[in-house]
Amino acid sequence: MTYETKITAAPVDNGVNTEALIGARSAFEQMPEAAQFTFRSACDWMTGTQNRNTLNGYFGLGQEHARKKTFTIESDHPEVFAAADSAPTPPEIVLAALASCLTGGVAAVAQHRGIKLHSVRAIVEGDIDVRGILGMDPEIRNGFSQIRVSFEISADASDDDIAALVAQSQKRSAVFDMLTNPTNVSVSVAR
Numbered sequence: 001m002t003y004e005t006k007i008t009a010a011p012v013d014n015g016v017n018t019e020a021l022i023g024a025r026s027a028f029e030q031m032p033e034a035a036q037f038t039f040r041s042a043c044d045w046m047t048g049t050q051n052r053n054t055l056n057g058y059f060g061l062g063q064e065h066a067r068k069k070t071f072t073i074e075s076d077h078p079e080v081f082a083a084a085d086s087a088p089t090p091p092e093i094v095l096a097a098l099a100s101c102l103t104g105g106v107a108a109v110a111q112h113r114g115i116k117l118h119s120v121r122a123i124v125e126g127d128i129d130v131r132g133i134l135g136m137d138p139e140i141r142n143g144f145s146q147i148r149v150s151f152e153i154s155a156d157a158s159d160d161d162i163a164a165l166v167a168q169s170q171k172r173s174a175v176f177d178m179l180t181n182p183t184n185v186s187v188s189v190a191r
Contacts, residue, residue, distance in 0.1 A: 012156075016111035034061045041073075049083045050076040091144065095124045098175045102149060105169030115161060118154040147179065 028035040037060035041053045056070040075090045077083035088096070099122040110117050126147045132140035153162050170176050 012111060012114050012116045014107050014111045014115075014117050016108045018108065018112045021108065021112075036060070046074075047084075048076070049081070050074065050086050091126060091128060094144075094179070095126050095147070098147065098149065098173075098179060099124045101173045101175035102151075102166075102169050105173050106151070106153070106165050109165045109168045109172075110155065110157075113161070113165070115165065116156040118156075119152070120154075121152040123150045123152070124148070144179075 037058060039055075039058045041055050043051050043053045045051055051074065053073040053075070054070060055073070056067045058065055058067075073093060074087035075093060076085060076087040077089055079085045103120055103122045106120050107117060124147065126144040128144050129140050131137050132142045151166055153165070155162055155165075157165070
């Protein structure tokens with residue numbers, strides 16, 4: 001991790017509404033059933049190994065919600081796998097999700113703790129042995145064998161305070177939890 005430290009007493013605005021987040025925590029303490037959310041992605045095959053995920057709508061706060069905008073995420077594979085290389089691979093999208101979740105967490109924790117951020121960059125790398133995916137060796141797993149996250153943070157805080165921001169972000173990250181703890185996944189086919 002690389003840290004740059006500057007100390008200041010000016011009011012902090014990292015663009016995170018921590019008052020609303022703290023208010024949500026209080027509401028969820030009173031109505032825990034409202035904290036149950038279901039997010040969705042619909043993935044359509046396009047051609048070859050290229051797919052398009054469409055994301056809009058989720059269940060939360062006891063009801064369905066529509067997003068202001070429909071989001072799409074495409075995926076493909078690189079040319080070295082005889083593919084078109086038209087989009088990132090699904091494993092790269094997982095790495096991007098982890099980086100996004102941790103970086104957003106750093107911003108939220110910094111806002112809550114009154115730390116002004118100047119820049120935050122997470123660099124995420126994942127090691128994968130594709131012999132597992134290709135079915136060449138049943139002893140080689142299909143997924144990542146290791147993931148590394150490195151932060152470059154410039155903030156008005158001490159090195160210890162910045163390290164604490166990263167630690168708290170990791171502790172509260174949904175994607176970090178998904179990658180480091182087993183998750184029940186069921187797959188079905190509808191005809």
